[in-house]
Amino acid sequence: MATLATIACGGWAYGQDLPALPIGPPAPPLPPAAELGRRLFETDAQVRALSVVVIVTGPAAYLDAIAAWERELRFPVLWDDGSVQARADIARFVHAFQPARVVRYEPADAIALPDESGARIARLERAVFDATLEPGSVTSTQQWVDALRADDALGPGIIITDPAGAQWPGGVALAAGRRQILAFAPSPGRLSAALSPDQASALERLAREMAEGLELTWSGMGDHVDAITIALDCPSKIRTRDDPPDFLATTDVLGRTDTGVRWAYVGQLSGNEPRSTYLAMSSLFLRPKAAWVFDGYEPGEPWSAFxxxxxxxxxxDAGLVTTVFDEPRQGLEHWRAACVRAIDAGLLAVNTMGNGDFFRLRPGEGAPGDMPIFASPPMVYFVHSFSATRPGNLDTVGGRLLDHGAYAYAGSVQEPTLAGFVPTPLVMRRLMVGLPFAAAVRSDDGPAWKIATFGDPLATAIPPVRFAEDPLPLQGVVDLGEEIKTLVGERRFSEALACLSMLARNDDASRLAAALLRDQPRSFDAKVAREALLPLFLSGKPDDVLACFRRLSLRDQKEPVFLDALWHAGRLRLYADTTVTSxxxxxxxxxxxxxxxxxxAHALAHQNQPQAAVGLLQSARNKARNERDRRQLDREIERLLGGRP
Structure with a gap:
């Protein structure tokens, strides 16, 4: 890795100017993953970003905005559908990107996305063509590929997307941003389901045939195509045996030759249209500046390698501000104490043991709802068995991490054994010298296995994004900063809070929410509470989070991220305040x-309410959905009753 740092990055550290190319004899060939990292580094170093975030509310405006990109000049475009998740994603992204402006773009003359499949595909392709070449200069993918190859500017990947699915916006952004080829296929199934081997083979054939049809080489690393992004509804695992069930990770099976040799790194987008947009934009425009590391392993072999x-x-050493929890601060109490506030880090690395629905620390056992709420979009490397067994479900560790906004994530779909993971220090070193995420978390050789990679496989931690002063090439945008003044003046407080949140002005949003709670409580209705709760949590106002939660609608009180914020905030006074416990x-x-x-129940017992504790446990026991919960509750009831039935 030192060789890679010297050759690919010139000893570069975060925040420094990019290095000049060395003069001297040719460097020896790099390993394939390192060569890919060098290629991405050089390409990204040429790109400039505008310091503005554009927010759209639908597909027509989104495609118009993407088409306004240029090959080496672009700006983030995020999608607001009014949902809690979309607005939290926008706020998280804006906080990390720190733009000079955030604007809305809703052109009246935007051409609607056609319903007919062929016309829809043509519209998606047109946005990518116009974003990377002179608008109107090509009319087919072959012409586009030929034009980019003539400039030595074709990107290293293929994006497989479903024009009728929910992930095409992320696929289009990655195709335009990295000059990658779009291929189209129907979605084969839900994220938490399992592909058959035949379905996986069909996706593999599509990628190969797309490359061959465009006269591109693909069969080895270092060819024209070195990456595949699955931007459609697709299971993250492949069922290889029924009894007993056995699975491999979809993203580790695809991109391999018939003899099992890797020819491409693979990643997978998930979620709806706004979420897939967020995943792509985070990969294209963000680089981690801070990291959060939690090691739940004991010292000694084999754990010390991690x-x-x-x-x-x-x-x-690479320049990231890093928070680390290791022996002796590696228990559940330390984890939960850290998570009473949002974690503001662009890179997380965690070592734990457990299953899909729990993780063990030293000491203590956490649940998926203990996953942090993120202030910035993070890359996540999670060494843990089964964390991605059902990543579309919130009752799993991986599902919660993705829901909370991880834009790149590696986790296991089944028991991989510890040897199935690349040691955590090595993954971090690889990321810090420019290996793309999907390469950094994988062994250099070996057969397909059980570690899945989510997000853009070519996401990197370097180089830092560079900015340009060019004007935004969109007409008729509305500045959110100016819009807030009108909204507050017209007492449209929920809309004003939504704008403040999407501007990542959480402290201002918290002050407005606190003023309404104090001075105009009747104005603090369920709509206001919906927009205020996450800014209050992100600005570190736990008491106000609880007060805000009480004013949510019954429907919003079931919103998963609101419940997680409530529990994280409530832990500050859980043992001391009976109103919080209640x-x-x-x-x-x-x-x-x-x-x-x-x-x-532990808090109630601490408050000398043992009968209430037992009653709570018995009530939960009657509602428990799975046998593991029932066994745990039975043991706790028996313990509190002192062995009495």
Whole structure:
């Protein structure tokens, strides 16, 4: 890796100017993954970004905005559908990107996205063509590829997307931003389901045939095509055996020759249209400036190869502000204490043991709802068995991480054994010298295995984004900063809070929310509460989070991220304040009834309310959905009753 740092990055550290190319004899060939990293580094170093975030509300405006990009000049475009998740994603992205302006773009003359498949495909392709070449200069993918190859500017990947699916916006952005080829296929199934081997083979054939049809080489690393992005609804695992069930990761099976040799790194986008947009924009426009490392492993072999302190040192040496939890601060109490506020880090590395629905620390056992709420979009490397077994489900560790906004994530779809993971310090060093995420988290050789990679496979941690002063090439945009003044003056407080949140002005949003709670409580209705809760949490106002939660509609009180914020904030006074205990008792999370009820029972017992604790556990026991929760609750009830039935 030192060789890669010297050759590909010239000893570069975060925040420094890009290095000049060395003069001297030719460098020896790099390993394939390192060569890909060097290629991405050089390409990204030529790109400039405008310091503005454009927000759209639909496909027509989105495609218009993407088409306004240029090959080496672009700006982030995010999609607001009014949902809690979309607005939280925008706020998270804006906080990390720190633009000079955030604007809305809703052109009246935008051409609607056609319903007919062929016309829809043509519209998606046209946006990519116009974003990378002179608008109107090509009319087919072959012409586009030929024009880019003539300039030595064709990107290294293929994007497989479904024009009728939900991930095409992210696919289009990555195709335009990295000059990658768009291929089209129907979505084969839900993220948490399993592909058949035949379905996986069909996706593999599509990628190969697309490359061959365009006269591009693909069969080895270093060819024209070195990456595949699955931008459609697709299971993250492949069922290879029924009894007993056995699975491999879709993203580790695809991109291999018939003999099993890797020819491409593979990643997978998920979520709806706004979420897939967020995943792509985070990869294209963000680079981590801070890291959060939590090592739940004991010292000694074989765990020491994954040492969190060593991983943190590699990140610190590269210039990232790094927070590390390692022996003796590696228990659940340390994790939860850190998570009472949002984690503001662009890179997370975690070592734990457990299953899809729990993770063990030293000491303590956490549940998916204990995953942090993120202030910035993070890359996540999670060494843990089964974390991605059902990544579309919130009752899993991986599902919660993705829901909370991880834009690149590596986790296991089944038990991989510890040897199935690349040691955490090595992954961090690889990322810090420019290897793309999907390469950094994979072994250099070996057969297809059980580690899945989510997000853009070519996401990198360097070089830093460089900015240009050019004007925004869009007409009729509305500045959110100016819009707020009108909204507050017209007492449209929920809309004003939404704007403040999407501007990442969480402290201003918190002050407005606190003023309304104090001075105009009647104005603080359920709509206001919906827009205020996450800014209050992000600005570190736990008491106001609880007060805000009480004013949510019954429907919004079931919103998963609101419940997670409530629990994180409530822990500050859980043992000392009976009103907090009572409030949380009324809002147990259905996907983790057992862990929530047991945590509250401990607080009630601490408050000398043993009967209330037993009653809570028995009530949760009657509602528990799975056998593991029921067993845990039974053990806790028996313990509190002192062995009495």
């Amino acid at each position: 040492d969190g302190t060593e991983a943190a040192n590699a990140l610190t 409030m949380l008792s009324g809002h147990l999370r259905e996907d983790q009834l057992g862990p929530d009820a047991i945590e509250l």
